Amino acid sequence: MGQSDEFDLAKSPGQLLHRAQQFAADHFAKAMPKGERLTQRQFAVLAATAANEGLNQSKLVKTTGIDRSTLAELVARMAEKDFLTRTKVRGDARANAIHLTEKGRAAFETALTGAIDADTAILDALPKGKRNNFLKSLTRIASTIEQAEAARKAEKKKAKDAAKKALKKARKAKKAAEKLQKNAQKTPET
């Protein structure tokens, strides 16, 4: 019971973030017609593309903070829905240049009103002198998340590489053992 005695909903950063985020998301959603509402992630992809037409997926990961595999699916779905186009880049088979379609730009412009509205509502809740520090802290959290994510991926890759190496070594050892066994069977008993 020690943990639950110490936990206070009203002071939990996770809970407070959730409430503030919910408020922003509601403001954001209200600006769009029902049935055509973008998620904040979809909006982030449109905004990043609008600001930098022709960017590739790596750049999108960096700008939106969405992890690579989630983003790949998101971009594919948004292309299907005719918000984006992806065109092959000459000389790089894996890279796509991403552009907004007309529909994508229109959706972005509508959602933008909601995003600005939400941002204003959040900042208005704070005294002027506190706004800058609050934003700095949020930015710091976002960049820490990215670094942690990158470190986690590097760690995972390292573990995978080590496992691969160990497997290769084990296979080699097995082969050598099999050879020894064969030779032993061939050698006539004395």
Add this chain to the structure above:
Amino acid sequence: MGQSDEFDLAKSPGQLLHRAQQFAADHFAKAMPKGERLTQRQFAVLAATAANEGLNQSKLVKTTGIDRSTLAELVARMAEKDFLTRTKVRGDARANAIHLTEKGRAAFETALTGAIDADTAILDALPKGKRNNFLKSLTRIASTIEQAEAARKAEKKKAKDAAKKALKKARKAKKAAEKLQKNAQKTPET
């Protein structure tokens, strides 16, 4: 195009909140077995009840910051799933005393580990000297949201009451007019 020129994803409080919240939510979810994951809102209800067994719905609204109609549905669903019990309070037909079931308490204790983990991860992303101010700002945003919500509801009620009053007046006027018309018809032409 003015708006979109000014908008910067990396400086948008709404987007930054979304990223930080996503990070907290991921940490929170990881502590729970898949298929039995609580949402942050469900967790808030369990935590508020654990801290104050027997509380009523109004108190829950106040503690969790969830609006009344959303909360009513949430509590009903959680009672169906055997996380909570609601018992009638003597002398107040509308109030229920809410308690955790054994299942509810177990779910709370498991999720609590995730909530504390998420909270630690968020605060660890900030230098020690910035943590307190960040929490204060988040708390301020949460309380501003509540006040705005309360004001919006009061405004809505006021408008509804005014409409009701106007309707009553109009009906009365109609009746009076009908009476006048009837009398006019009864009066022989001169």
